Amino acid sequence: MVEEIVHPKDAYLRSDRFPHIWCPGCGLGIVLKSYVDAISKLDIPYNNHVLVSGIGCTARLPGYANVDSYHTTHGRAIPFATGLKIVNPELQVTVISGDGDLFNIGGNHIIHAARRNMDLLVVCVNNFNYGMTGGQHGATTPEGARTSTTPYGNIEHSFNLPYIMSSLGASYVARWTSLHVRQLTRSIMKAMKIRGFSFIEVISPCPPNFGKYNRFSDGLSQMQFFYENSVLDNNADLSEAYIDFTGKRPLIVGEFVHRIRPSYIDLEKELIRKAMEEP
Amino acid sequence: MNKKLIKPGNYFMNGNFACAEGALVAGLNFYAGYPITPSSEIMERLSYRLPQVGGHFIEMEDEIASMAAIIGASNAGAKAMTATSGPGFSLMQENIGLAVITETPVVVVDEMRGGPSTGLPTRVGQGDIMQAMWGTHGDHEAIAYAPSSVQEMFDLTIKAFNTAERYRQPVIVLTDQVIGHMSERLVVRDLSDYEIVERELREYPDPIGKVHDFSRDFVPMVIAGKGFHYNIDSLTHDERGYPSNDPMVEEVMVKHLIEKIRKNEDKIVEYKEYFLDDAEIIIIAYGITARSSIQAVRELREKGIRVGLFRPITIWPIPKKRIMELSERVNAIYVPEINFGQYSHAIREFSKSPVYEIPFPPGKVPDPKRIVRMIEGGS
Numbered sequence: 001m002v003e004e005i006v007h008p009k010d011a012y013l014r015s016d017r018f019p020h021i022w023c024p025g026c027g028l029g030i031v032l033k034s035y036v037d038a039i040s041k042l043d044i045p046y047n048n049h050v051l052v053s054g055i056g057c058t059a060r061l062p063g064y065a066n067v068d069s070y071h072t073t074h075g076r077a078i079p080f081a082t083g084l085k086i087v088n089p090e091l092q093v094t095v096i097s098g099d100g101d102l103f104n105i106g107g108n109h110i111i112h113a114a115r116r117n118m119d120l121l122v123v124c125v126n127n128f129n130y131g132m133t134g135g136q137h138g139a140t141t142p143e144g145a146r147t148s149t150t151p152y153g154n155i156e157h158s159f160n161l162p163y164i165m166s167s168l169g170a171s172y173v174a175r176w177t178s179l180h181v182r183q184l185t186r187s188i189m190k191a192m193k194i195r196g197f198s199f200i201e202v203i204s205p206c207p208p209n210f211g212k213y214n215r216f217s218d219g220l221s222q223m224q225f226f227y228e229n230s231v232l233d234n235n236a237d238l239s240e241a242y243i244d245f246t247g248k249r250p251l252i253v254g255e256f257v258h259r260i261r262p263s264y265i266d267l268e269k270e271l272i273r274k275a276m277e278e279p
Numbered sequence: 280m281n282k283k284l285i286k287p288g289n290y291f292m293n294g295n296f297a298c299a300e301g302a303l304v305a306g307l308n309f310y311a312g313y314p315i316t317p318s319s320e321i322m323e324r325l326s327y328r329l330p331q332v333g334g335h336f337i338e339m340e341d342e343i344a345s346m347a348a349i350i351g352a353s354n355a356g357a358k359a360m361t362a363t364s365g366p367g368f369s370l371m372q373e374n375i376g377l378a379v380i381t382e383t384p385v386v387v388v389d390e391m392r393g394g395p396s397t398g399l400p401t402r403v404g405q406g407d408i409m410q411a412m413w414g415t416h417g418d419h420e421a422i423a424y425a426p427s428s429v430q431e432m433f434d435l436t437i438k439a440f441n442t443a444e445r446y447r448q449p450v451i452v453l454t455d456q457v458i459g460h461m462s463e464r465l466v467v468r469d470l471s472d473y474e475i476v477e478r479e480l481r482e483y484p485d486p487i488g489k490v491h492d493f494s495r496d497f498v499p500m501v502i503a504g505k506g507f508h509y510n511i512d513s514l515t516h517d518e519r520g521y522p523s524n525d526p527m528v529e530e531v532m533v534k535h536l537i538e539k540i541r542k543n544e545d546k547i548v549e550y551k552e553y554f555l556d557d558a559e560i561i562i563i564a565y566g567i568t569a570r571s572s573i574q575a576v577r578e579l580r581e582k583g584i585r586v587g588l589f590r591p592i593t594i595w596p597i598p599k600k601r602i603m604e605l606s607e608r609v610n611a612i613y614v615p616e617i618n619f620g621q622y623s624h625a626i627r628e629f630s631k632s633p634v635y636e637i638p639f640p641p642g643k644v645p646d647p648k649r650i651v652r653m654i655e656g657g658s
Contacts, residue, residue, distance in 0.1 A: 050504065063510050063512070068503045068507060070511045070512075071510065072350075073377050073513055075343075076343060082337070083349060083354070090504060109347075272330045275330030
């Protein structure tokens with residue numbers, strides 16, 4: 001008789017859904033672990049946690065976490081989450097989705113959520129391409145990188161996500177790689193306690209797509225790159241925080257922004273109070 | 280009853296304000312929208328009125344976001360609405376499908392203007408009839424009410440909320456620029472006279488044990504934060520809410536979504552009939568065109584031509600049984616509409632007698648005289 005092994009975090013996972021759909025070497029399992037670790041350690045009531053995602057590999061993550069989860073349409077996780085949060089501010093609404101979902105098709109929504117300082121935590125897992133559809137180029141693909149739709153190399157300038165988010169007034173901005181498991185977990189825990197808009201970028205390998213085209217044939221070689229090139233700099237000049245994989249530029253990680261600004265939910269509560277008091 | 284809701288009495292009000300006030304009476308507590316002519320007065324009114332009753336108003340970055348936000352809000356337990364016009368309605372279509380597949384009650388007001396594209400922003404059209412039915416991709420059923428007066432902007436907005444809650448389905452109030460912008464009499468009855476359907480919510484621990492039960496037309500909705508820990512998915516999903524690639528799972532889920540409406544069609548369908556008892560010819564018209572048509576009916580009757588008006592209140596589902604019955608006893612059906620033939624196609628599917636189109640180009644209120652001439656002319 002083989003003893004059934006129960007993982008200590010099983011209660012926070014939909015273990016009947018495993019094995020998951022992610023490829024060997026993908027960083028998404030690490031992000032899922034960090035999320036689950038964070039909510040298991042925090043004093044936020046478990047039932048208040050809600051996960052929302054759009055479409056893509058990362059967007060499948062909420063489906064494996066044992067919390068209220070919403071897998072919505074491509075790019076639209078943030079406005080959906082906005083509706084949930086405004087109606088029930090007790091909810092801890094976290095959006096976990098990919099770079100393509102949040103910054104290409106959903107780019108308009110994330111900039112406005114940050115501008116409003118909407119009380120959401122957005123975790124963007126950036127693998128520099130569209131993994132689910134076979135590795136096409138997107139707004140985060142570094143200049144010169146090859147993808148299935150940039151066979152001659154990418155000629156477009158890429159987004160620098162922490163720089164964008166900081167410029168829009170987000171309350172909290174951090175970046176880690178899938179190598180920085182503990183830092184990521186602590187970052188999620190911290191961000192969930194912050195009023196307003198929090199943003200965490202997680203750099204992740206995508207071995208069969210971006211990796212294959214760009215000298216990272218397996219997850220390990222890209223993790224090795226993260227190990228050798230990551231530089232912790234909480235006070236970094238974010239305009240310099242672009243990512244390329246040439247090895248000539250450091251991969252800047254850290255907690256870049258943590259500021260106190262009135263959040264949307266706080267301001268709206270005050271607005272409603274005043275309007276209701278009017279005779 | 281909230282004391283800041285509209286008081287019973289007679290009002291001289293425009294259609295957009297009547298829609299906003301009706302929504303509040305129905306229990307609206309979340310509105311997300313993006314300005315667009317001719318529906319903007321709905322959101323302007325609600326930006327002022329919703330906070331007074333403790334509700335939430337947010338102006339989103341576009342119509343895609345507005346539609347997503349109301350679905351999110353409804354999943355947190357709110358009665359939620361947005362309002363728009365043709366171009367915005369086009370942008371909302373994908374997420375209308377999200378509301379269908381997640382069985383989320385929401386109300387979408389589409390105030391039709393001339394199209395295609397940006398078209399005639401300030402002038403009337405009725406070109407979104409088919410879009411209201413088939414605008415979002417994939418198999419589904421649609422429910423759309425067509426007010427043709429300020430009174431109906433109020434009454435049918437309330438009804439749209441009730442129907443959305445009852446059938447767990449997005450419901451469209453499909454109106455037009457003239458109805459939205461014109462001012463006329465609105466009678467508000469004692470608010471306790473209005474039927475208000477409150478959402479049936481599931482209590483935790485869950486007696487059903489899974490998020491969906493496709494063997495039943497309706498199960499009480501699960502909202503966020505109650506301890507269920509369910510997955511709500513835009514992908515084809517099984518009763519646990521888990522995504523699936525299996526065509527059998529697709530069949531079971533889609534049949535459920537369609538059948539819950541088709542089985543209840545008789546309860547949903549509504550229409551009004553004018554001068555039909557002895558009619559040999561029927562006009563079928565909706566929205567502002569029904570107002571022109573009733574004038575045409577009077578003029579034709581004065582000339583001795585026995586014409587009646589059939590006015591669908593629910594454009595979708597189309598009142599097919601009644602159209603079939605009526606078409607058997609008349610010689611012809613005329614369909615005036617402010618487009619070059621949309622609803623006429625749907626009517627033709629169920630009519631036993633010939634169906635003639637009376638197309639009006641967008642931009643103007645249909646001239647009753649033209650309807651008279653067309654019917655007098657015999658085609």
